[in-house]
Amino acid sequence: MTDLPTSGVLEALFPYSATTGETTVRVSVGYMPEQSSPQDSRWFWAYHVRIENHGEAPIQLISRHWVIKDADEVIHEVRGDGVIGEMPVIGPGASHDYVSGCPLDTATGTMQGSYQMIDSEGKGFEVAIPLFELEGPRS
Structure with missing residues (x-):
């Protein structure tokens, strides 16, 4: 966890953001050619998520829900506890x-x-993750 830097820098580093109440979720994404194999119909992206608490009390991330849509309009939903093994x-x-x-x-x-x-009182709430684009290289 880190202290929040000044705005402007964050907007440059994280082009996608959504704020729900006192929580902001920022995302940056990059295509990973070394992990992709277009000839085998496999493209891969890495994304960096930053979750900011602008409130006056601690909050805890319990679970996630992702909606991933490919260019063929196929939708994959991912639900799970925490993020990368952490809450x-x-x-x-x-x-x-x-x-x-x-x-x-x-x-x-x-x-x-x-x-x-x-x-901090155990009350649940949902925070939006902004829509972001996954774009591979143009042929």
Whole structure:
């Protein structure tokens, strides 16, 4: 967890963002040619997510729900506990960052979703993950 840097820098580093209440989710994404094999219909992206707590009490990420759509309009939904094996507690004015990846059978697609969180009193709430584009190289 890190302290929140000034805005402007964050917008440049994370072009996709969504704010729900006092929580902001930012995403940057990059195509990974070394892990892709277009001749085998496999494209791969890495994405960096930053979850910021702008509130005055800690929050905890409990689970995730992703909706991944490829260029053929095939939708894959992913649900699971935490993120990359963690259920991070994010203190007031702090953030949690993680990096993960997504393979697709097409050269383009989109991802979006939500995190299920709990506040310091154990009350659950949902936070939006912004829609972001997965774009492979242009031929």
